[in-house]
Amino acid sequence: MSVIDSALVQIKQLHPYSPGKPIEELERELGISNAIKLASNENPLGCSPKARSVLEQASEHIELYPDANAYYLKQRLGEKLGVDENQITIGNGSNDVLDLIARSFLDASAEAVMSQYAFMVYGMVTQACGASAKIAPACARDSESPYGHDLEAMAGLISDKTRVIFIANPNNPTGTWLRADALEAFIENVPDHIAVVVDEAYFEYVDLDQYPDTMQWLERFPNLIVTRTFSKIFGLAGLRVGYSVSSPELCDLFNRVRQPFNGNSLGLAAARAALDDDVFVEQSRLSNASGLQSMQQWFDARGIEYIPSAGNFLTVCFGDSSMQIYQQLLERGIIVRPVGNYGMADFLRISVGTEPQLQQLYQVLRELL
Numbered sequence: 001m002s003v004i005d006s007a008l009v010q011i012k013q014l015h016p017y018s019p020g021k022p023i024e025e026l027e028r029e030l031g032i033s034n035a036i037k038l039a040s041n042e043n044p045l046g047c048s049p050k051a052r053s054v055l056e057q058a059s060e061h062i063e064l065y066p067d068a069n070a071y072y073l074k075q076r077l078g079e080k081l082g083v084d085e086n087q088i089t090i091g092n093g094s095n096d097v098l099d100l101i102a103r104s105f106l107d108a109s110a111e112a113v114m115s116q117y118a119f120m121v122y123g124m125v126t127q128a129c130g131a132s133a134k135i136a137p138a139c140a141r142d143s144e145s146p147y148g149h150d151l152e153a154m155a156g157l158i159s160d161k162t163r164v165i166f167i168a169n170p171n172n173p174t175g176t177w178l179r180a181d182a183l184e185a186f187i188e189n190v191p192d193h194i195a196v197v198v199d200e201a202y203f204e205y206v207d208l209d210q211y212p213d214t215m216q217w218l219e220r221f222p223n224l225i226v227t228r229t230f231s232k233i234f235g236l237a238g239l240r241v242g243y244s245v246s247s248p249e250l251c252d253l254f255n256r257v258r259q260p261f262n263g264n265s266l267g268l269a270a271a272r273a274a275l276d277d278d279v280f281v282e283q284s285r286l287s288n289a290s291g292l293q294s295m296q297q298w299f300d301a302r303g304i305e306y307i308p309s310a311g312n313f314l315t316v317c318f319g320d321s322s323m324q325i326y327q328q329l330l331e332r333g334i335i336v337r338p339v340g341n342y343g344m345a346d347f348l349r350i351s352v353g354t355e356p357q358l359q360q361l362y363q364v365l366r367e368l369l
Ligand SMILES: *Cc1c(COP(=O)(O)O)cnc(C)c1O
Pocket: 041, 092, 093, 094, 095, 096, 119, 168, 170, 171, 172, 199, 201, 228, 229, 230, 231, 232, 237, 240, 241, 242
């Protein structure tokens, strides 16, 4: 017997999350200095200038523990979202909040329901708790929402053991999204004792009439938990700040599980400042909308299939050549994201870059295709 034998089976069976390749790593390997990364849905415009401007002052006292209650960030978030501070749980990225939720509800006797092609982390946090993931087949390729969450199929998987349902809206890596009427009807029919997690990591990018305003539903659905992040449109992925909004009672539970200092001082200050940077957020939204449109037109013109996206990325079908194209793009200094680990080996997920980055991408793809 070794100490590894004593480790929990569900932990030994976990597959580590495979992140996008870091730019520095590729540049080191190729001996180049102008690589671009379109692999992790980061903001290509950088971070909010308002956030950057508070970092120096926030770093003055990093010998002190951060504010464990994230007072100022929660206060401003509460104002912005129209909710009470006691409904907000701060995480070290929203992935941390997903983990808090799983640990609050899931054990070996429990099940969590999620969709095929849903964000990888739901399955990971479920398995880490020893619970079973029940995976509903996604909508068909030729349906209204190709590869999207099939809410009916998800409802069909609810059992006596279900404790959590994970929904990504929009989802990563598919970019698919759910309309307000459909999602609302779904949640209405979920038994009250099951937690419904709606992950809105790309919320600020979405500009669609039928997209839900879930903050309005929190009072009616005490089992609803909405998660959001500062990693995407606010450009603070490196500082790790995300949050959930829920009933105060659920928030109280998560705060018992939460590590007291999971939000660091720089992240909390930068997130607080970024919230007021409407100019940067609007710029990012517009730049993304035009980049996404440009990408869709480029692939349309070549008859290359992609999944229509509401996020800041496009998942494109390259068929059998997808890994070859991934490698060839890498050799030319462009990092995109294979999604074979999602069971989508024919696809590559490409984050929306700036206009010059997209031109560089098109130029290389023109040579390759
Ligand atoms: C990027 C992403 C997140 C955010 O992760 P952080 O931990 O906040 O950086 C959460 N959910 C989905 C679906 C994502 O794509």
